[in-house]
Amino acid sequence: MAMVADNAKxxxxxxxxxxxxxxxxxxxxxxxxxxxxxxxxxxxxxxxPSLGIALSIxxxxxxxxxxxxxxxxGFFVTLYAADYLPKKAAAGKFFVYLHSFLLSMLGLVMADNxxxxxVFWELTTIISYLLIGFECELETARRNARQALLVTGAGGLxxxxxxxxxxxxxxxxDLSRITLQAAAIKTDPLYMVVLTMVFIGAFTxxxxxxxxxxxxxxxxxxxxxSAFLHSxxxxxxxxxxxxxxxxxxxxxxxxxxxxVVTGGITALVGSxxxxxxxxxxxxxxxxxxxxxxxxxxxxxxxxxPALTAxxxxxxxxxxxxxxLFLVVGIIDHxxxxxxxxxxxxxxxxxxxxxxxxxxxxxxxxxxxxFLGFIGKEIMYKGALxxxxxxxxxxxxxxxxxxxxxxxxxxxxxxxxxxxxxxxxRLPREAPWxxxxxxxxxxxLGLVFGIxxxxxxxxxxxxxxxxxxxxxxxxxxxxxxxxxxxxxxSIATLSLGALFYLLKQPLRQTIDYVLRQIxxxxxxxxxxxxxxxxxxxxxxNRILQNGSLxxxxxxxxxxxxxxxxxxxxxxxxPFDFVRYPYPSLxxxxxxxxxxxxxxxAVATKTRLLAICSLGVVGAGIAMLFLINGAPDVALTQLLVxxxxxxxxxxxxxxxxxxxxxxxxxxxxxxxxxxxxxxMGALITALIQAVNQxxxxxxxxxxxxxxxxxxxxxxxxxxxxxxxxRSLDTLGEITVVALAGLASYGLIRKRKVQ
Amino acid sequence: xxSLILKTATRLLVGLIxxxxxxxxxxxxxxxxxxxxxxxxxxxxxxxFAIAEGPAVVRQAVRIxxxxxxxxxLGLALASxxVAxxxxxxxxxxxxxxxxxxxxxxxxxxxxxxxxxxVYFAVLGTILTLILAxxxx
Numbered sequence: 072m073a074m075v076a077d078n079a080k081x082x083x084x085x086x087x088x089x090x091x092x093x094x095x096x097x098x099x100x101x102x103x104x105x106x107x108x109x110x111x112x113x114x115x116x117x118x119x120p121s122l123g124i125a126l127s128i129x130x131x132x133x134x135x136x137x138x139x140x141x142x143x144x145g146f147f148v149t150l151y152a153a154d155y156l157p158k159k160a161a162a163g164k165f166f167v168y169l170h171s172f173l174l175s176m177l178g179l180v181m182a183d184n185x186x187x188x189x190v191f192w193e194l195t196t197i198i199s200y201l202l203i204g205f206e207c208e209l210e211t212a213r214r215n216a217r218q219a220l221l222v223t224g225a226g227g228l229x230x231x232x233x234x235x236x237x238x239x240x241x242x243x244x245d246l247s248r249i250t251l252q253a254a255a256i257k258t259d260p261l262y263m264v265v266l267t268m269v270f271i272g273a274f275t276x277x278x279x280x281x282x283x284x285x286x287x288x289x290x291x292x293x294x295x296x297s298a299f300l301h302s303x304x305x306x307x308x309x310x311x312x313x314x315x316x317x318x319x320x321x322x323x324x325x326x327x328x329x330x331v332v333t334g335g336i337t338a339l340v341g342s343x344x345x346x347x348x349x350x351x352x353x354x355x356x357x358x359x360x361x362x363x364x365x366x367x368x369x370x371x372x373x374x375x376p377a378l379t380a381x382x383x384x385x386x387x388x389x390x391x392x393x394x395l396f397l398v399v400g401i402i403d404h405x406x407x408x409x410x411x412x413x414x415x416x417x418x419x420x421x422x423x424x425x426x427x428x429x430x431x432x433x434x435x436x437x438x439x440x441f442l443g444f445i446g447k448e449i450m451y452k453g454a455l456x457x458x459x460x461x462x463x464x465x466x467x468x469x470x471x472x473x474x475x476x477x478x479x480x481x482x483x484x485x486x487x488x489x490x491x492x493x494x495x496r497l498p499r500e501a502p503w504x505x506x507x508x509x510x511x512x513x514x515l516g517l518v519f520g521i522x523x524x525x526x527x528x529x530x531x532x533x534x535x536x537x538x539x540x541x542x543x544x545x546x547x548x549x550x551x552x553x554x555x556x557x558x559x560s561i562a563t564l565s566l567g568a569l570f571y572l573l574k575q576p577l578r579q580t581i582d583y584v585l586r587q588i589x590x591x592x593x594x595x596x597x598x599x600x601x602x603x604x605x606x607x608x609x610x611n612r613i614l615q616n617g618s619l620x621x622x623x624x625x626x627x628x629x630x631x632x633x634x635x636x637x638x639x640x641x642x643x644p645f646d647f648v649r650y651p652y653p654s655l656x657x658x659x660x661x662x663x664x665x666x667x668x669x670x671a672v673a674t675k676t677r678l679l680a681i682c683s684l685g686v687v688g689a690g691i692a693m694l695f696l697i698n699g700a701p702d703v704a705l706t707q708l709l710v711x712x713x714x715x716x717x718x719x720x721x722x723x724x725x726x727x728x729x730x731x732x733x734x735x736x737x738x739x740x741x742x743x744x745x746x747x748x749m750g751a752l753i754t755a756l757i758q759a760v761n762q763x764x765x766x767x768x769x770x771x772x773x774x775x776x777x778x779x780x781x782x783x784x785x786x787x788x789x790x791x792x793x794x795r796s797l798d799t800l801g802e803i804t805v806v807a808l809a810g811l812a813s814y815g816l817i818r819k820r821k822v823q
Numbered sequence: 824x825x826s827l828i829l830k831t832a833t834r835l836l837v838g839l840i841x842x843x844x845x846x847x848x849x850x851x852x853x854x855x856x857x858x859x860x861x862x863x864x865x866x867x868x869x870x871x872f873a874i875a876e877g878p879a880v881v882r883q884a885v886r887i888x889x890x891x892x893x894x895x896x897l898g899l900a901l902a903s904x905x906v907a908x909x910x911x912x913x914x915x916x917x918x919x920x921x922x923x924x925x926x927x928x929x930x931x932x933x934x935x936x937x938x939x940x941x942v943y944f945a946v947l948g949t950i951l952t953l954i955l956a957x958x959x960x
Contacts, residue, residue, distance in 0.1 A: 701855040709863035713950065716870045720957040781917055782931035783852035791857060792935040792942070796915045799938075800900055803945040807893040810949030814890065817956040 082162040085153025086504075091170050092145035095177070099138050106135050107533050113247075118187065123244055129183035132533025136382065137180040137311055139530070144303040144393045145173045147508030151397055152295040154504050155404060165205065169299070172198040176304050180311055185234040185244040192230065192276075192312075195305050196223045202300060203292040215288040218596065222285045226275025230312075233268030236261050237319075246315065253319045266320055269312065270329060277309025277363045280337045284593040287344075287356040294400030297352060302359050302392040310363065310385065313370045314378075317538045322373045327459045330371025335460075335467035337364030342474035346574065347581045351399045351409040351482065355392065358435070358478055361471050362388040365450070368464055372457045375535065379545045380446070380453030382534045386526060387434065387446035387516070394431035394512040395482065398424055401505050402486060407495030411481065416491035420498040423506045425487045430513030434520065436479035437472060437563060441520040445547050447472055447563065451556035469563060476567025477574060523547035624745060631748050634756070643759050656697055664690040677722045685715040702787040833875035840868030848943050852935070858942030865943075866950030878958040881951075889955060893948025900941030903934040 102112060112130040130138070149169060156162050175194035182188035197220070204216030238244045240259050241252045249256070256262060273279075278286035289301055300306070313321075313330070320326055341360030348354045362384070369381035401424050402417065403409040418425045434443035450472070454464040491498075500506070519526050527547035551557065570577060614625060637643050653661070664687050671683035688711030695704035773786045773794065783789040791799050844865035851857030873881045885892075907916035919933035 702857075702860075705855050706860050706863070709860055709867065712867050713863055713870070716867065716874075717953060717957065720954065724960075781852075781935065782919060782921075782929075782933065783935075785851060785853050785855065785857070788851045788857040788939075789935075791859070792852075792939045793917045796900075796904060796935065796938055799942060800897075800904065800915075803900060803942050804897060806949050807897055807945050810893060810952045811890060814952045814956050817953075817960055 082153040082156055082166075084162050084166050085149055085156070088166045088170060089146055089149040089153070092142045092149060092173060095173075096139065096142035096146060099135060099142060102130055102135060103529055106130065106132055107529055109533075109536070111537075113183065115183075118184075122186075124186045125184050125245070126187050127183035127245060128181045129247065130181060131537040132530075132535070133311070133314055133537035134180045136386070136530050136534040137307070138177055140307075140386070140389045141173060141176050141180070141304050144299055144389060144512075145169075147393070147397070147511065148295045148299040150504045151298075151400070151508050152293070154502050155293065155295055155400060165293075168198055168201050168205070169296070172202065172300065172305075176308070179308055183246050185238055185246060185249070188246075189227070189231055189234055192272075192308065193224075193227050195308060196220065196227055196276075199223070199289075199300050199305050202296045203289045205293055205296065206291070209291070212291040215285075215291045219285045219289045221600075222282055222596070223275050226272045226282070229268045229275075230272025233265050233272060236265045236268070240265070246319075250318050256319060257323055262320075262323075263325065266323075266325055266329075269316060269320065270333075273309035273312045273367075274333065275309075276312075277306050277367065278337075278360050279309075279333050279363065279367055280340050281592045281595075283337060283340065283360050284591075284596065286360055287348075287353050290350075290352040290356050294352065294396060294403060297356070298393045298396030298400065301356065302396055303389040306359065306363055307366075307385065307389075310366045310370065310381075313367065314381070314538050317370060317373075317378075318540070321370075324459070327371045327373065327457075331368050331457065331460050331464055334364045334366070334368030334371060335463055337361070338368060338467055338471040339364070342471045342478065343581055345478045346474055346481075346570070347578055347585070349411045351402065351411055351414075351486070352396075354411070354478060354482060355396055355399060358475060359388075359392060361475060362392065365468065365471060368467065369450070369453055371459075372453060372464075373539075374453065374456040374458070375539065375543045375545055376449060376456050377453035378535050378539050379531060380450045382531045383449050383527075383547065384446045386519075386531065387442045390512045390516045390519075391431040391434040391443060394427060394509040394516075395435070397505070397509045397512075398428040398431065401501045401509070402498075404505070405496065405501055406498045411485050413492055413494060414486035415489040416487070417498055418487045419491070421487075421500050423500060423510060427506060427509035427513045428483055428487065430517055431509065432479040432483040434513070434516035435482075436476040436567060437560065439520075440517065442516045442523070442526075443520070444560065445520060445523045447560055448551065448556045449545070449547065451559040455555060465559070469559060469566070472563045473566035473570055476564060477570035480567070480571040481574065624742075627745050627749050631745070631752055635748070635752050638752070638755055638759075644762065654697070657694065660690050660693050660697075677725065678719065681715055681718050681722060684718075685711055688714070702785065830875045833871050837868045837872045840871070841865055844868065848939065851939060858939040859946055862943045862946035862950065865947050866954070869947075869951055870954050873954055873958050878955045881955060885951065889948050889951035891948070893945050893952060896941045896944025896946070896948055898941070900938050900945065903937040903941060906934050 106112070112128075114128045116126040118124045118126040149166070152165065152169065153162075156165060172195060175191050175198060179188060179191035179195060182191055200216050200220040203219050204212050206212045207216075234244070237249060237256070240256055240261060241249045243249060256265075259265075275282040286301060286306065290297055292300070338361045341357045341362075341364055345354050345357035345361065348357055365384060366381050366388075369377045369384070372378065399409055401421070402414065405421065406414065406417070408414065430441070434441040437443040437447040450468055451465065454468045455461055457464045524547065531547070532545075615622075667683045667686035667690065671680050671687070674680045674683065689708060692704045692707035692711065695701075695707060773790060777783055777786045777789045781789045781793040783793070844861045846861075847856035847864055848858055848861035849856075851861065869881060869885075872884075887895075904915040906918050908914055910918065912918075917933050917935045919931050921932075922930045924930060
């Protein structure tokens with residue numbers, strides 16, 4: 072589905088609002104020299120001081136690298152989206168989401184407080200939900216958005232648990248202060264729990280196996296969003312988290328083992344699936360998965376080359392992948408399709424786009440002179456120095472990189488070379504705002520590839536130093552001499568070429584193998600969702616079937632169980648023998664109540680039943696009165712009166728009760744048992760209350776202060792309208808809302 | 824068809840009942856009564872009226888839609904709590920205006936009184952909503 076209108080005017084909002092990321096980028100550049108010199112900028116604002124949550128901002132090398140990437144890509148994506156969006160689309164909404172996302176992402180990478188960081192983390196999840204589901208009239212967009220939200224949201228909850236535990240272990244939520252206690256945290260008994268929770272958070276966000284399935288589905292977002300969120304920024308949040316927590320949690324066997332293995336598997340799965348896919352955007356999504364896997368794998372290491380490899384590849388990947396996504400968006404926008412099988416020969420029609428695509432793809436393939444080559448060299452150097460599983464890491468990196476080379480070939484050769492294929496729209500070059508981003512980012516890949524020192528010294532070294540203080544000096548260089556990494560690079564390129572030539576049989580093999588695997592993680596997800604819905608339906612059927620009788624039985628039954636069991640097991644001191652002897656009038660009233668109860672149960676007419684219940688209520692009110700509670704008695708009497716009126720209004724419209732004596736059914740016996748049990752329970756409760764010493768401190772307080780502070784002698788009323796008026800406000804709100812709700816129900820019946 | 828006796832008695836009684844309900848409302852601070860009880864009394868009066876004369880007559884007599892009465896009562900109760908924050912005291916602190924009279928007796932009028940009136944209208948409005956809807960059904 073392409074969002075296209077041929078004569079669409081570019082969105083002014085997009086152009087104007089691109090000032091936000093551009094301005095932020097310029098502002099961030101200002102920090103570069105001092106951060107490179109090792110300075111950390113810190114600002115602290117109190118947020119919720121009582122909970123120790125501060126909005127602390129810290130800008131160090133790591134934050135700065137991420138922030139610069141976010142603003143840089145954000146600027147080109149904004150500019151691009153101004154032309155990409157169709158005329159009818161709600162451009163205002165789109166750019167508000169986009170820039171809110173950009174700001175939350177910046178907050179995430181600059182927050183120096185775990186809880187503030189968590190808030191930004193969740194914000195990115197929520198805004199990404201809105202963006203993936205931007206074309207909300209499409210069923211698939213809604214489903215995919217929900218899937219991404221649920222998967223990353225669940226991860227976010229796990230992360231919150233991890234953060235809270237981390238905070239409780241170290242008694243602070245400030246990252247910089249937690250870092251000082253790293254040694255103690257690693258030996259804490261809760262370390263493994265914290266680690267697991269943080270990993271779940273990072274793995275869901277960064278689409279690691281087995282949580283990877285949401286990422287390709289998230290491609291239902293508009294392409295600029297995919298370029299921004301699902302390649303350069305949001306999916307890197309998990310990577311950022313791992314890097315940020317590396318000095319605190321990293322370096323243990325659990326950390327290294329998990330990250331290297333998970334990352335390696337994710338990289339392999341991603342690159343294999345990328346070979347198989349035919350939708351250009353899905354191909355890119357799987358290659359992003361591969362990149363995230365590689366990044367995770369290298370963050371598992373603790374040597375300087377491994378961590379430098381992670382940061383370098385982060386930069387490399389952001390440049391070429393955003394560029395490629397934008398190119399795919401242009402192809403989609405200009406031709407109307409992004410199926411690789413329907414594309415070909417676009418070079419002549421779209422030369423500039425083709426150039427941008429070529430530079431990006433060559434960087435992705437890792438050709439010499441491109442930044443991707445440097446990234447790959449340092450990657451092999453890092454993999455070889457890993458303390459654990461260096462062989463696994465090197466092999467995984469080699470295979471994944473070779474497959475990337477082949478995929479880069481597929482992306483660039485198939486659509487642009489060969490004969491022109493028939494596409495839904497006649498292809499022509501895109502407007503400059505659209506190709507500017509890909510050209511710029513692709514070009515930077517070449518410039519930095521030739522002069523790697525610039526980013527090496529200014530961005531990558533400070534970033535690594537921020538979470539790996541004891542670093543040795545690693546120079547990014549085009550040519551290191553003939554050594555193992557160079558040989559591995561040559562092997563990668565040759566293997567990649569081989570894979571490209573064998574792509575047809577390779578695809579068939581992958582297809583075949585995939586069909587042999589019985590489980591899909593996505594099916595586990597949908598199965599889980601269906602299971603929850605099934606349980607909900609079942610409990611609805613049992614507990615909430617719409618019958619008032621059922622509701623009452625459940626409520627009374629649970630009260631009997633919940634309050635009655637402590638009695639049975641003797642948790643409530645209670646002695647039947649110490650019975651206060653009632654007065655004669657109490658006996659009389661009791662007799663009247665019992666007669667009325669029997670009448671209510673035995674009668675054949677509704678009116679008599681209602682009136683009998685009214686008598687019961689009035690009798691109880693009288694009991695209150697003779698025991699010295701006139702206020703309660705008055706209210707009780709009035710409530711009973713009104714109840715009789717309202718219930719008669721309802722019940723008198725129902726058909727007469729049957730004239731025959733009703734049969735004694737099992738249901739009726741059960742009702743009787745419930746009623747008697749409830750009555751017995753209340754009696755026992757009152758007895759138990761009477762037998763304990765009442766705390767009189769509150770009563771004394773109210774008696775002493777009622778008149779002085781609230782000018783009233785009726786303590787009950789003074790409590791209601793003055794001392795506890797907030798409670799009363801809540802109660803009358805409930806009364807009014809319940810009234811409105813029942814009014815709605817009554818009117819609904821009438822309409823039907 | 825309601826009986827003549829009921830109709831006649833209702834005419835006499837409703838006025839009395841409503842007066843009594845206002846009496847209950849105002850005395851509530853010092854003796855049994857208060858907004859809630861008073862509203863129940865008034866509700867009973869209106870219910871009688873509705874049974875005798877039909878809901879349409881009651882609606883006409885009341886003029887304001889019962890739901891609006893309930894919401895107005897809620898609003899008044901809330902507003903009475905908001906007076907205190909305006910003077911810098913915590914939400915729902917009672918604010919009093921006191922007139923001293925002879926022989927050490929005083930007339931105190933405070934926000935809790937308005938709160939109680941709010942309770943009265945909230946509850947009365949709810950009861951009226953229900954009774955009228957049921958009668959019309």
